[in-house]
Amino acid sequence: MAFLMGGFCFTASANVVPAKNATEIVAGDNIDKLLDEYEKYVDQYLKVYKKAMQGDLSAMNEYVKLAEKAQKLADKLEKTEDEMSASQLKRYAKITEKMMKTLSDN
Secondary structure: OHHHHHOOOOOOOOOOOOOOOOOOOOHHHHHHHHHHHHHHHHHHHHHHHHHHHOOOOOHHHHHHHHHHHHHHHHHHHHHOHHHOOHHHHHHHHHHHHHHHHHHHHO
């Protein structure tokens, strides 16, 4: 799953699409929700990874499901590259760093 982390190169950008009316969600809110989803994915992945490292064979079934989710998230995150604010990029980097640190510690 580390391929999800390595595939993104974001540049800092503060371009957020303004809402046309008060009931519309701005792009920044959608990106925040996407980052929430990404963070949940990372947490799930790390749990499965730790289980696999302990020899739990059931982790392979979970891994297959997570691989599908990883690809969908990768696609979504790649499409939002130009819309992320500096704080969203920082959050993305922090989540990715958490995953990479855990993977490198084992």
